[in-house]
Amino acid sequence: MTSKPILGPYSQGDILRLGAAMAVTFLVLPLIIQSDYWYSSILIPWLCLALAAIGQQFVMGYAGQLALGAAGFMAAGAFALYNIELRLPWMPFPLALFFSGLIAAALGVLFGLPSLRVRGIYLMVATLAAQFFIIWTIDKFGWFKNYDTSGIITAQDIVIFGHAFTSPLEMYLVVAAVVTVLTILAINMTRGSVGRNWMAVRDMDIAAESMGISLLRTKLQAFALSAFYCGVAGALFAFTYLKSLEPVAFDIKLSFQILFMVILGGLGTINGAFIGAGFILLFPVVLNTVGNAWFHGMIDATIISAIEQVVFGALIILFLIYEPLGMAKLWEKLRARTFGMSAVRPTVPADLAQKP
Amino acid sequence: MTQVRNFSIGGPVLEVQNISLRFGGVKAITDTSFKVLMHEIRAIIGPNGAGKSSLLNCINGIYKPQEGKILFKGEVLDRISPNIIARKGISRTFQNLALFKRMSVIDNILVGRRLHMSANFLQVAFQTPAATREERENRERCEEIVDFLEIRDIRDTPVGRLPYGLQKKVELGRALATEADVLLLDEPMAGMNVEEKREMCRFILKVNDELGTTMVLIEHDMGVVMDISDNVVVLDYGKIIADGPPEAVRTNQNVIDAYLGVAHD
Structure with missing residues (x-):
């Protein structure tokens, strides 16, 4: 049986796990990790990409709309934040970040409109428009880059209450705080009526409509919230990880990476977004380290990166066939086996592998 | 019927007036009219392809008939x-199961409470007192339905994993959760064994007796139809060939011809 919720949608176990995760994020890691490399090259991008993956989860994992353009919305959020900081310097950073997300959300609604007419692979192609249109607009109109010709614009400092958050640890704490808040909100929504409506539309749209769910509102809401999360993620990604703004950083490759994070991590799960982002980000690092340690440069770096692609492709195929619910499900099964607790949570979708 | 009904049959609640539905050159429904009375159980029967499901789809707003109109409460x-039609108080089940397969039984039924929940996404995200109260109250209603349908043991199972008969039950549960005035049940007992059918009939009658819900159901099992319905509409080739109480319909020559397959003019 499912553990009983004691506070909102959370069971006692959920609260313990969430508390433990927050303690590790805000206390343990900052105390034990001294190396800047870990903050600026692993933890910060991991949290940013996980946030974008949560956005992708909303629209794809929960609402079932095959969308591919997360990086476009990330670019929108990043350049929105840059322009707000540039033109409205009086605005407090958290508010500026929020508005950047809102701008991305507005674009999300616009590019979500095709979902009302087309679905599946056709929708995927239609949403690619977001990817290309947003990047093209930023490149085409100099205003967005403040007529900078160098190609790379330095991101402004993050200043909150007069304090500039410039060291890797400080930036990590800013990112972690934003990601924590948005993750909790995401869990609240996906475990509540918002998530149920999305999943109903995903699983059987005509029945959802017959229960009084407006497909228009529900789909556009998923697109808007998805783009909001991607926009905030993109803004943080540019300001804390890249520390610069360049449209190339948000190309289609990044959109695909976020798509893979969601598929590998587990469709329709929030923890899957974190697991998937961690895997996609760390896998090349691990492969590189292992390659260097074992073969001492016998293997060329280009071959290692080629192996990386091959292994990625193979993993995605294997996951789609054998564990369509992704690593989040594997983790739950493992936990169930180790601790003997029930892995089934009511909101976790069961058989994604609908054989056509 | 021997049960005591809390609600006696009243005036017309749903009026289908001269509707015609065509798919290209195929006439699914031709100039069909009938009235469903408040609190009654109305069966729609007819051979395969007679247009029964199309008729429900017109009432429910999935199809738009080319001619005629449908009146609900005048x-x-x-x-x-x-x-929009769900908001007015008409809910339904589907012939080929239209459940949310990857969601649990309780979540499927909770979706049926959609129109009783008004918290917006911000209220849900921030778990405002109004949103949590609404969620709790609606969950309680759904737990009652789970108990009523005697499906507590499968409460948390994703419905895609359940056998057909249980899925039909869950779909009825989801329709009941809407607390709609009129329920359209498209073959609620198809593919069930005698035992399951008897159980389903019991639920339908109980809901009708206790809550007064008007039921419009499509059913092929004549025994069931004769037992539970107050009135029967018989469709053949998209036209109504009989309309009235079960006994009258059973002896109607047109109906006998339609079922035994007499050549049409």
């Missing part, structure tokens, strides 16, 4: 869309 249903 009001013409003209803005045809299933979610």
Whole structure:
């Protein structure tokens, strides 16, 4: 049986796990990790990409709309934040970040409109428009880059209450705080009526409509919230990880990476977004380290990166066939086996592998 | 029927007036009219392809008939869309199961409470007192339905994993959760064994007796139809060939001809 919720949608176990995760994020890691490399090259991008993956989860994992353009919305959020900081310097950073997300959300609604007419692979192609249109607009109109010709614009400092958050640890704490808040909100929504409506539309749209769910509102809401999360993620990604703004950083490759994070991590799960982002980000690092340690440069770096692609492709195929619910499900099964607790949570979708 | 009904049959609640539905050159329904009375159980029967499901789909707003109109509580249903019609108080089940397969039984039923929940996404995200109260109250209603349908043991199972008969039960549960005035049940007992059918009949009658819900159901099992329905509409080739109480319909020559397959003119 499912553990009983004691506070909102959370069971006692959920609260313990969430508390433990927050303690590790805000206390343990900052105390034990001294190396800047870990903050600026692993933890910060991991949290940013996980946030974008949560956005992708909303629209794809929960609402079932095959969308591919997360990086476009990330670019929108990043350049929105840059322009707000540039033109409205009086605005407090958290508010500026929020508005950047809102701008991305507005674009999300616009590019979500095709979902009302087309679905599946056709929708995927239609949403690619977001990817290309947003990047093209930023490149085409100099205003967005403040007529900078160098190609790379330095991101402004993050200043909150007069304090500039410039060291890797400080930036990590800013990112972690934003990601924590948005993750909790995401869990609240996906475990509540918002998530149920999305999943109903995903699983059987005509029945959802017959229960009084407006497909228009529900789909556009998923697109808007998805783009909001991607926009905030993109803004943080540019300001804390890249520390610069360049449209190339948000190309289609990044959109695909976020798509893979969601598929590998587990469709329709929030923890899957974190697991998937961690895997996609760390896998090349691990492969590189292992390659260097074992073969001492016998293997060329280009071959290692080629192996990386091959292994990625193979993993995605294997996951789609054998564990369509992704690593989040594997983790739950493992936990169930180790601790003997029930892995089934009511909101976790069961058989994604609908054989056509 | 021997049960005591809390609600006696009243005036017309749903009026289908001269509707015709065509798919290209195929006439699914031709100039069909009938009235469903308040609190009654109305069966729609007829051979395969007679247009029964199409008729429900017209009432429910999935199809838009080319001619005619449908009145609900005296009001013409003209803005045809299933979610608008759901808001007016008509809910349904589907012939080929339209459950949310990857969601648990309780979550499926909770979706049926959609129109009783008004918290917006911000209220849900921030878990405002109004949103949590609404969620708790609606969950309680759904737990009652789970108990009523005797499906507590499968409460948390994703419905895609359940056998057909249980899925039919869950779909009825989801329709009941809407607390709609009129339920359209498209073959609620198809593919069930005698035992399951008897159980389903018991639920349908109990809901009708206790809550007064008007039921319009499509069913092939004549025994069931004769037992539970107050009135029966018989469709053949998209036309009504009989309309009345079960006994009258059973002896109607047109109906006998339609079922035994007499050549049409």
